[in-house]
Amino acid sequence: MSAFLRWLSLVGSVVVLALLPFSSRAELSPLAPEPDWGALDAFQETMTREEFVHWINTLFSPDGSFWKFTVINGNEVTLFGDKEHTRLLCRLRLAPDLESQNPLRATMVSAWKLSKAGATNAKPLRGLVVCLDPGHIGGPWAKMEGRYFRIGSDPPVLEAELNMRAARHAAKLLESEGATVVWTKRLFEPVTALRPASLREEALAVLYPVGSAATMPASFSPELERSIVREEEVLFYRNAEIRARAELVAKLHPDLTLCIHFNADKWSSKPTRAELIPQSRLVAFVHGDYSEEELMYDDQKWDLLFKLFSRTSIPEAEAAESIAKQMAATWNYPPENYANWSAARRVGPSPYVFARNLLANRIYRGPVVFVEGPYMNAQDAYDRIIAGDYEGTRIIGGQPYRSIFAEYGEILARGVTAWVGGPTSAVVHH
Structure with a gap:
């Protein structure tokens, strides 16, 4: 379907595309699909202006970048593709007050927390669907991802394997509390069917974007060819892989998804123990904090609005706070x-x-x-990581330690259980 016919098909909808010259084009992130602006129609008048402005200013765009693309007039929000406001994307109506606000189908997790259907003291998570997303691909792809290092003759450190070990412990504990656990991946293989070599056209588009000053050469030097190949690889593991997992999450309909990672500082091509950083730091991320550069992309504007109006921010924050509390305590x-x-x-x-x-x-x-766990190349975690997974305790650096992966799994399970208001005393090691 041509761009003009797509425009015609949307005329008359609440979401209206502007009739602009064909040179005015959507700006999309690499591999992102065209946004379905009509899908946002379900959110008409489901949020008040006060609430909308609050979430934009405090979470999604605290630096004010969002307002450069937006006009808010009374209870109507008009979103543009550009800061000059020449390319209209959509109009959304806000509710004048809480009493006249249209009902929004509660997020699944909110509905579950309200009803806790089937939950008992013995099984406080019964009915809750938790999706585990162990970060990165691993296996033969680990070096390409930059998630592999080895110090001398020590066992190699592959982050994907560490993430999977922690996820398996979390899954066992969550299921023992009654949760249904689903996964984005179980193997050290890509979820996406795409491979780096199939992304050459997209890699060239990143390196030589339309309208930029960069001019694609007629032929590529060996150095430039290596840059193209590297861009293909990055698009594969950092973009196509995540998008393939997102399709699975959309089909699985979880109440909560946990992206499980270990953190790291930079390491050299031949790291040594002397390069280990002194101390790990911990963090749990929720969604938000869009930059002006990111909001230049239409798909990211759409994602912001969908997340905002879906009201996932409150359960995300609650769950993150609960998990962070367990991380700090452990x-x-x-x-x-x-x-x-x-x-x-x-x-x-x-x-x-x-x-x-x-x-x-x-x-x-x-x-x-x-969730980002301890640093793989930190003095306080490295020896525990290369010790692998085990039962009971081992003496490491003169001190008895349990498996760091078992501890990570407990942190996640206890955090989720505390978040839904269940007892966490049952989620302990044996």
Whole structure:
């Protein structure tokens, strides 16, 4: 269907595209689909102006970037694709007050928390669907992802394997509390059917965007070819893979998704123990804090509005705060400090919870908490990590320690149980 015919098909809808010259085009993030602006029609008059402005200013766009693309007139929000307001994207009506607000189908997690259908003291999570998303692909893809390092003859550290171990412990405990656990992946293989070599056209579009000053050369030098191949790889594991997992999450309809990761500082091509950083830091991310650069993309504007009107922010924040509390109590590491980094902003009472516009947080449906565990290359965690998973305790550095992966799983399970108001005493190690 041509762009003009697509325009005709939308005329008469509440969401109206502007009739502009064909040179005016949508700006999309790499591999992002065209936004379905009509889908936002379900949110007409489901939120008051006061609530809308509050969430934009405190969570989604605290630096005010969103308002550069938006006009709010009375109870109507008009969103544009550009800061000059020449390319209309959609209009949304806000409710004048709470009494006249249209009912919004509660998010699944909110509905579950209100009813707790089937939940008991013995099984406080019965009926709750938790999706576990162990970060990264791993296996033969780990080095490409930059999630692999090895110090001398020590066992190699592959983050995807660490994430999976923690997720398996969490799954066992969550299921013992009655939750239904679903997964975005169980193997060290890509979820996406795409491969780096199939993304050459998209890689070239990133390196030589339409309308930029960069001119694509007639032929590519070996150095430039390596840059193209690297861009193909990044699009594969950092973008296509996450989008494929998002499609699974949309089909699984979880009440909560946990993105499970270990953190790290930079390491050299041949790391040594002397390069290990002194101390881990901890963080849990919720969705928000869009930058002006990110909001130049139409799909990210759509994602912001969908997340905002879906009201996933409150359960995300509650779950993140609960998990962060368990992290601090178990590991006693300090929180991350992003004072000089605008891409992450602290939100809520916990010093461990930050808003960040990560792809997974943005495009996974429903509430999502992105958890970063200890640093893989920190002195306080490295020896425990290379010790692997085990039962009971082992002496590491002269001290007895349980498996760091079992502890991580308990943190997640206890955090979720506390969040829904169930007893956490049952979610302990044996």
